[in-house]
Amino acid sequence: MNIEKLKEIVRTVLPSVDVVIGYKKGLDALHPVPCFVTSPDEIDALVLNPACTHNLAAYLPSLKKKTAVVVKGCESRTVVQLVQEGLIKRENVVVIGVPCQGVLSARKVLNAINHQPVVEAAFENDAVIVKTRKAETRLALNDVASDKCLTCQYPTPVLSDHLAGEQVESKVDEQAAYQDIRQFDAQSLEERRAYWLKEFDRCIRCYACRNACPMCVCRESCIAETRDPHWMSQKATLNEKMMFHMIHAIHLAGRCTECGECERACPMGIPVAKLKKKINMEMKELFGYEPGISIDDKPPMYTFKVEEEKIEEHKIR
Amino acid sequence: MKTSAYLKKGKEKDLIDALDTKARLQGHVIVPCLDGDTVTFKPAEPGCTPCFSRPAVSPPKGVIYPQSETLFSFKFKKDPEDARRTLIDLNDAIEAPDTIIFGARPCDARGIAIIDRAFSQTDTPDPYYLARREKTTIITLTCPEPSTGCFCTRVGCGPAEKSDSDVMMTEIEDGYLFEALTDKGQAILKNPVLEDGTAHEARAKEVQGAAHERMVKEVGETDTRPVDPELFHSQAFWEKAAERCLGCGACTYLCPTCYCFNITDEQVVDKGERIRSWDACMFHHFTLEASGHNPRAAKALRLKNRIGHKFVYYGEKYDGIIACSGCGRCIRGCPVSMEISSIVAALKEGTKT
Amino acid sequence: MSDSNSHSSGDRGGSEAPHPQAGTRTYSEVRRGEQRSDNEGIHMKANWSETKNPYLPDLATVIGVIDETPNIKSFRVVLNDEEKMKRFSFEPGQVGQLSIFGVGESTFVINSPPTRMEYLQFSVMKAGEATAALHDLSVGDQIGVRAPLGNWFPYQEMKGRNILFVGGGIGLAPLRTLILFMLDTRKDYGDITIIYGARSHADLCYKEDIEAWGKSNDVELILTVDANSPGPPIREGFVPTVLNEVAPKPDNKVAITCGPPIMIKYVLQNLAQLGFNDEDVITTLEARMKCGIGLCGRCNIGSRFICKDGPVFSLAELKRLKFEI
Incomplete structure (x- = not known):
């Protein structure tokens, strides 16, 4: 840099x-x-x-x-x-x-x-040196990336x-x-469900994830708030929070460029990028497609063909 | 009558449990807990890890003013005398359990005080809010040290500010001193887990004084200068200030003093509810009218309204009081680190950002 | 200070507040709630029905539906509680929230006058979810009403003065309540002039009223529609333009205007050019509203809420608030 x-x-x-x-x-x-x-x-x-x-x-x-x-x-x-x-x-x-x-x-x-206010930071090739009022700490970039x-x-x-x-x-x-996702996927369905319920429980529906996302472009027509369609209520329940994050993730299928802004923006520390990466992994495996590589591509979900040439399951049958 | 009490370090959980046992039947004790690496206020359930070493990411305002609540439920039924007619039953029962907020910060307590005025000093007081407010006891922790973004002393609050709490809890070397500030607070001090605190009062006072001085040294004294009216109404100022704003609701939902809300209906078959839920004046759709007209379509106008509400409009209604407790949560929680403190300082200076 | 709501409505019009008020609670009372025993908070736990819960609507029945224009309907409603309906009072210009349960609430001015209390009339232009649901109502249907809300036209201060109404489209609704009120108390006022316009003949609201006013010697009525509207020959042109053509003199005159924001904007400008004082120009504003009690944060202009401190403002007040239409 x-x-x-x-x-x-x-x-x-x-x-x-x-x-x-x-x-x-x-x-x-x-x-x-x-x-x-x-x-x-x-x-x-x-x-x-x-x-x-x-x-x-x-x-x-x-x-x-x-x-x-x-x-x-x-x-x-x-x-x-x-x-x-x-x-x-x-x-x-x-x-x-x-x-x-x-x-x-x-x-x-x-x-x-330990959440001490940062006074100064210096950046080296593979490390960051962070100075607080109390101490100076050298952190390997890999550990805090x-x-x-x-x-x-x-x-x-x-x-x-x-x-x-x-x-x-x-x-x-x-x-x-996608090794991190495969590792996560190795858990049982119950374990993964419990994990997400615990994480989404913290969601305050501030929509920082949505607004920071460069590919979230529905803005005022986002189903999180629309009454037509009226898919979500404004109740702060776990179901509603989960519903929003699932729709957000699905909406980004084949579009998410894995910039991680959703997760970085979240004030509550919910690892929402993991969901998007999981879907990207599926998109890559199913369609051989990665978003944001070539201007002339079309996201697979933008088109519909009866025989999707890239879907491997046709070969399986 | 006890006005102070002492608790040895390491016995925090015993006290929380003891308070919870007392309140268990009707309500709960809300404590800042570690959830992953995020600190939030949660009911003190078995397995929760209280965390007092840094301020919670979100304030405890939801205890009194929940993110969503039912204003009333409605039910449709056929008119027994005329089958073509549908009648409606409404039920607006309000539930308010006894609740203790344990380990709030003075800025959290100040936030609640600020919302109190809006919901009670009116000819139409809000019964839902008042019901919960009266049932809530606030035990506040003297802030040991400033966090990034803190600016409480600049807005007339402080790390040892006592005026908005029922009990003040101050960490001293081997324990905590608890001071009762109200009758509700005195009831807390009767808890048998607490020892007599008289011997520690002087030390606690020192700690509180030092905390205040440290904060003043860090961020400065109360800034009493008024906002420059010309700059406040300058479009260019707000456009620059709001340039990087993403228009999300993180600042308002993390704010201990924000109380804007939405009211929506939810219906399933023949019954439903009218819900009140937090809303954010920073959202574009907040003021969007059905006609498509939007009086605050630009994020600059929305930011002006948010900061204006806290530093100008609220004070016009309530004796010049600032509707900001300087907790810094909107700054720490903002995805693009918008600094309300700098914007307000610029407005008071009368200079451009 | 114990009550900040010394808003303009208090010194306007009626001598007392139009609806029963819950006792004002001071901040210190709430803050020191602990000084009372737990039982004293009992009214908080109770079912806040009746009028004490400001969010709980009164149930009401639609007794009449009038098609005003292709997209505007008027609804005549009475509260189901006969006693309450008998006691109900309001001032011209005050608004109410109409509820379709399951859909939501929307704010409308009570456009029948307080001098005719057989029913409350609201006019609804179809625009969003709630208004579309209201348009589906028929006689006998149940709705919720929270009213009256907000302030009202300073009709006491207008006594003895000449009155100019300038309205456009559904903006005649809030003027209608005051026009009918003034006609019912005609001797209190000087000359009454009404300039009213809409896009086409079909878009003119309150056709019965208009016909009656046209024939009456009590008011002078000037109607206008946009060019090329099929119908009986009347003036053609936008309301602000017609206002300039009519060029009413500001002699002891109060102007009251309501219509689409863009119309109000130019009417206000033109009135100033005609020599009207800012204090003598009154308008009534609209905004997205939810709570109707000055709390939810949507409709504020600075520290004032359109739902509570408004909707009626003088141009002088709006300028003080630095409000731009």
Whole structure:
């Protein structure tokens, strides 16, 4: 993650766009925030480090401007998917790709430092050094990286007009991409059910997962609130919470680019990305399809053929 | 009459159990518990792990003002005298069990006090809220240290603020001092698990003073400056401030003082309920009218309303009181770390963010 | 302070509050609930039926349905509790929440005047879920009513003055209650002028009233429809334009307007150009509402709630609140 190279690119790109979306210093060293650069004097405030976790492509569908956006590998897939679905126009977006070795899970870091307020943080190649009022802790990046990064197949953006840094190869074998899900799936149905009921019980229906999701584009027509169709009530019961998360996950079948924003955004720490990844795994096995790889693809769920050529079960019969 | 009591460290659960046993028949004791790595207020059930070392992610307001509740149930029936007519039965019975919130923070208690005014100081007091409110005892823990995002002393609250609680519980070296602040609090102090606290009162007072000083040093004294009216009505200011907002409800649902709600009907065959549920003024659809018109269509307008409610409008109704307890939950819980404290500081400065 | 609701309705119109109020409870009473014995909270546990539960509607029966326009119907309702209906009183401009149980509530002005209490009339334009369900009602059907809510037109202060009504579409509903009230107490007021418009002849509401007002010497009625509407020849043009053409003088006149937001916006501008004072221009606002008691947070303009402190505001008040239509 090369901030100087990024600033240089932004300087070049800025005159040709209305806004550049990047990251700037935020709440603390673990929480940089999205920033919207519209003039050259704002460029120096840009930051880029493993704490820059937000998927900035999420802002693209609602911004009616020519926009340059800073994206890492998984987020470049979001741009591809948005273009693919016609939710943004390719010519309105300048993609500034950032090769990525993995980003932090602020939650994991906070757990590791006993939730002490962070005073400072320094980033090294494979570690983060976090300073609190009481102590300085060196944490291996691998131990505090977001779950999505541990199996990442696309550390280098799949689409970029400018690349801020050298290509990065995936450290994880393709076969191992869904190892975490397979491991989870090895549990019994009862165990998995109990797991999810316990997790969803915490849901406060704030819809941070939905609003942070760049592919959740129903917005005001989301079934979470609509009365027509009236599929869900506003009762804060476990059933309703579960129903929402299941619909959210199913809605993203063949569309989720595994950026993990849903899970990162959740203030209650519910591992909602796991559901989406599970569905992505099924989509890959069934249709041989991965979302957000090529602009010319069509999500399998967007089309219907009596004989789906890629569904393996036809061969089984 | 006891005004203070003492509990040795390690006996927290004994006290919670003892309180729970007393309240068990009718109600429950709500405690901040570890759930995975998230701390939330939950009924003190066997197996729950109380956690007092950091503030819960969400406040305990749901104890008094639940996320959803039935306002009344309705049932349709045929008119026995005219089969073509349908009659309706309504039932609005209100249930309010005795409840103890154990281990709230002063900002949590302040949050409830802020909602109290809205629900009671009106010609149409809210019976559902008042019923639960009167049955609830609040035991508040002196905040040992500031968390990221905390700014309570800037809005007139504080880590040892006592004015909104029934009992103040202060951690001292080997235990906790419990101080009764109300009659409800004195009833708590009668619990046999608690020892006499007189000998520890002075130390607790020191701890409280130190906690307050540390917070003031960290975030500053109460900011009494008014919001700059010109900036408050500046569209450009709010557009900039709301730029990265995702329009979710995390800030409002985690807020101890937010109380906006929705009312919806649910019906299954011949019966149903009218439900009140939390709603969030940050949601686009909150003010969306059936005609399609939306007076707060832009997220900038919604943010202005949310912050305006807390720092301008509420005070216009209630003696200049700020409807924010500075707990910092909206900041810590925001997916894009929106900082209400900085926005308000900018509004008071009269400068742009 | 014990009660913040010294809203404008209190000093308007009637001398006393229009509906029985539960005793005001101060914050300190609630905060120090512990100083009472548990039993004293007993009224909280009780079934808050009657009028004490502000969310519980009164059951009512539809006794008449009138098709006003292709998408507007009026409903005449009476409360099932005869005593309550007899005691029921309200002021012109106040609103009510109508319930279709299982669907929800929606807010409408009581558009019959308080001088004619055989029934309460509400007019409903089909727009969303609740209004669609209301349109399915027929005579004999049961609904819920929470009324009256909100403030009202300052008709006491209008005594002795000339009155100008400017309405568009279903915006005539809140004006109708005041027009009929003024006609029933005609001697209290000076000249009454009504400018009313709709998109087409078919979209004009309250056709019986309009016919009666057209023939009456008590009011001057100016009707207008958008261009090319088939029907008897009347003025053509948008209400704000017609207002300028008629160009009423502001002499001792109060203007009261209601209609679609865009119409109100231009009517307010035009009235100012015609020389009307902001204090003498009154409008009544609409918003998405749920609770109807100034609590749920939807319909506020700053610290004021349209459902409770409104819906009636003078232009001067709206400017103080920095409200833009």
